[in-house]
Amino acid sequence: METNNTNSFEPKVVAFVCNWCTYAGADLTGTSRIKYATNVKIIRFPCTGRIDFMLLMKAFANGADGIIISGCHPNDCHYTSGNFHARRRWMIFRNLLDFIGVDVNRIVFSWVSAAEGAKWAEVVNESVDQFRQLGPATSYQKLIKNSEFQEVE
């Protein structure tokens, strides 16, 4: 992103994506020379079914301001049903986070296929805008700071 204002807040975003659809889709975004926000760090997974909710908790615990999770569209899973299982897990997890007071707008879920390079750029840009508006995850950062006193590396 081109920005001259160095004081403006840039969210740290982690994207958990599946190898077969969204990772290939993000690759297509690059080879198509479509520009998108550089805030995002992509982590490749074998399948959305492998994206354990604890990994998302750890992303927040390590200072992420927002998370993008993306995989194959329903019925397109490389392993037939991984994304269906993941979807059920997210439905429960998202509501649980909401219940304990985590802003669920900090997690964006999407389906991006290997052919949807443009959609990936759109998802990232819109998510980063959304996270930028939400500002830094201060409530979580307070906990992280507090925990550092007690953890001995």
Add this chain to the structure above:
Amino acid sequence: MNNLQQKAQQLLESGNYGLIVGYEKGTSGKARPVFIRKAEHASKLIFDESCDQNIAVYLYRQEIKHNKKKVIVANHHTLKSIVELAAENQVFDGDFMVLAFAENGDIIELNTFEEIEKHVATLYHGLTEAEAAMMKKIEDMSLEDRWAFWENEFSKCIKCYACRASCPMCYCPTCTVEINQPQWISVPSHTLGNLEWHVMRAMHLAGRCVTCGQCGKACPLELPIQLLTYKVALDSKQFFDSVAGTSICADNALAIFKPEDHENFIR
């Protein structure tokens, strides 16, 4: 000697049963679990409204497992947990007999899982009015207030894992908290690690929690952590029509899927 004590005495004297797991009078008006092996100790057994602990957790413990045929005195929480444990193949049909109670106080003998399942179908499933009110109180708070509420509660947690030990569904021989490569859950108890622990515990009970609230009752700090598992239980019911502890052959809500599962947040 009341009916239950007489029954227990008969069962132990018959020689067909080696152990009765039930409740005895504890301190300060509370009941506590008791393990009776001799007929002359049968008079210790009680069953009244103070016996609200879920004792299904003892059924699969190593110390109990090897006993000759067992009898368990079950309240409605314990019964539901037995059904859920049966669905997950953690207890075995014919290994034990259940003594349940009809509303008029009559003892009901349940020998097979099928009988237990049938009896459980007559029980009320869901939260009590007081529990539902607590859930509503939190759900009606603003996001910031909810966070402040849980941050305060989690900051008090000492990670004694009494919630885990008391839960009949927490039977994994190696729990994620014992894994240290990677260290999923921090060893010292600070709010961040405590929050992760409680989120993980609730997530692992999704579609399996029978809403007995034993975790909250066991908590030495009286944190309302049972509300987290109630939340996942209510969501499982709402989204997937899955109620734990109702069927001996149902799959967990998160172990199966339907292509038509409906959500409104994935773009």
